Amino acid sequence: MSLFEIKNLNVYYGAHHALKDVNMNIEANTITALIGPSGCGKSTFLRCLDRMNDLIPGVKVEGSVMFEGKDIYKDEDTLELRHRVGMVFQKANPFPMSIYDNVLYGVRLHYKLTKDEASRIVEESLKKASLWNEVKDRLKKSALGLSGGQQQRLCIARTLAVNPSVVLMDEPTSALDPISTRSIEDLMRELKKDYTIVIVTHNMAEAARISDRTAFFYIDERKRGFLVEEGATSEVFFSPKDKRTEDYIQGRFS
Amino acid sequence: MKKDRSKLNRIENRIFMVLLRFSVILLLAIVIALLLYLVLRGLFKGANIKNGFNINLEFLTTLTNNGGKTGGILGIIINTFFLITLVVLIASPIGVASAVYLSIYAKEGRFREFVKSFIEVLSGIPSIIFGLFGMLLFVGVFNLGYSLISGVLTLVLMILPTIIVASENAITSVDKSLIEASIGLGATWSETTFKVVLKAARSGIISGIILALGRAMGETAALIYTVGSKTEIATSLTSSSRPLSMHIYLGINEGQSLDKAFALSLVLIVMVLIINSISKKLLKCGDKK
Known part of the structure; x- marks a missing residue:
């Protein structure tokens, strides 16, 4: 059984049919990259996996998204789902509080912590996000004083702190400089051991570098996004089955 | 060319x-x-x-005699303090709650637009009309008499729009991605509202409350028919009690010297400035944390 099994997924924003008939599985402990042109529905797809689309007024989701054998759109416990499936956003969005409180924000929602447990979780999470050494002396300082790359790693630490099994990333490096990008990519490879990662990226090289599997989304003539093909990254990049995948990837590379 | x-x-x-x-x-x-x-x-x-001086320590620290003709203004200052404290305590939670509802919970659509335009209309109503309304409703129908509480409730109605509009602006300018981050970590909407949104919007909300407070302190027209005119320190919510603005108004009405009116105005302005600067200081201390 795959970790995620997505069947006949259709998403509508009001009258706009944004995502059409997506069928796809996502395996545990892999990095899956979602690529494709703007507006192809890859972010929409990502946001279906932890029901973040619910926040958008007028959204309608059809089909089924099975997570660990349960249909997340039938089971109403979205709080538990988002506890298990964390999300890192395109723009680093630390809360206007201390680094320490940022890391613990999610954990404190779900657990009552002693002081020792809290400090242990903060240290572990920041270490996992390779931020510990840079911030260990200023944990009580505001998170807004960190650099962009540090803020994004803090957001990753905050997501990891609640101990999810899946981490969804929506273009997490697109607003960062190459050095910060590199460190976050290294981090993802490291995290693969314990987590399942699904990442939306516009950066083909990044997708090729870090992902095990790649899903290519495209837009049809009625502006509906759909899945063209999904497979091992090396196959999708070097011997794609579909002409459109080949054109897109070559266009991006040459 | x-x-x-x-x-x-x-x-x-x-x-x-x-x-x-x-x-x-x-x-x-x-x-x-x-x-x-x-x-x-x-x-x-x-x-x-x-x-010589209009204002001295004695003037500020003795009670009023003879309906304001002699004595100091201690009672009046304390009444003013009671009045605005109660107004802020009642108006802020209602105002912020309405703003939270309008900006976070209410679905976009006609109802929300209707309520918003309603609030705008409310903020444009002259204060004397609030005064008359307060007289009919609180003094009359609710039978609270010319009293501290009638004045407070009338002022609450008057300054609510200011607090709601300021809070709503502060809340809607909170970065949407913070809300997403909170929800994404498994928080409920109310947890997100209290722990993230109100925290991030705090300084805007408090500025709105300070602005409203300044208006309430100087307000006279809304109080003429509601708050009463007794110069003694109010002993209960239903005591007739005279705040500074009313003391100025009534003093001039009763033909007292202009010197006294100016002295009182100066005290009023200084009180507003002190409260403004204290709240700003508090705000800064809170932000540093």
Whole structure:
């Protein structure tokens, strides 16, 4: 059984049919990259996996998204789902509080912590996000004083702190400089051991570098996004089955 | 032919700068003249230092006698303090709650737009009308009499729109991605509202409350028919009680000296300034944490 099994997924924003008939599985402990042109529905797809689309007024989701054998759109416990499936956003969005409180924000929602447990979780999470050494002396300082790359790693630490099994990333490096990008990519490879990662990226090289599997989304003539093909990254990049995948990837590379 | 714009640019800039500076200087001059006049007339009898002071420690720390004709203004100051404290305590939670509802929970659509335009209309209503309404409703129908509580409730109605609009603006300008981050970590909407949104919007909300508080402190028209006129310190919510603004108004009405009116105005302004600066200080301390 795959970790995620997505069947006949259709998403509508009001009258706009944004995502059409997506069928796809996502395996545990892999990095899956979602690529494709703007507006192809890859972010929409990502946001279906932890029901973040619910926040958008007028959204309608059809089909089924099975997570660990349960249909997340039938089971109403979205709080538990988002506890298990964390999300890192395109723009680093630390809360206007201390680094320490940022890391613990999610954990404190779900657990009552002693002081020792809290400090242990903060240290572990920041270490996992390779931020510990840079911030260990200023944990009580505001998170807004960190650099962009540090803020994004803090957001990753905050997501990891609640101990999810899946981490969804929506273009997490697109607003960062190459050095910060590199460190976050290294981090993802490291995290693969314990987590399942699904990442939306516009950066083909990044997708090729870090992902095990790649899903290519495209837009049809009625502006509906759909899945063209999904497979091992090396196959999708070097011997794609579909002409459109080949054109897109070559266009991006040459 | 290409226009020579460099000369135009220079002249235009110069004229523009002169106009801008002039507006700022005009504004400054008016404010300074007003304050200076108020301070001079408020502090010294007949605005002349040789005649002695209008305000001294005794004036500020003794109770009022003879319906305000003699004695100090301690009771009046305390009544003012009671009035605005109660107004802020009642109006802030209601105002912030409405703003949270309108900006986070209410679905976009006609109802929300209707409520918003309603609030705008409310903020444009002259205060004397709130006064008359308060007299009919709180003094009359609810039978609270000319009392502290009637005045408080009337002022609450009057300043609610200010608090709601300011809070709503502060809340809607909170970065949407913070809300997403909170929800994404498994928080409920109410957890997100209290722990993230209100925290991030706090300084805007508090500025709105301070603004409203300043209005409430100086308000007279809404109080004439509601708050009563007794100069003693209010002993209960239903005591008739006279705040500073009313003391100025009634003093002039009763033909007391202008010196006293100016002295009282100066006290009122200083009180507003003190409260403003204290709340700003508190706000800064809170932000540093």
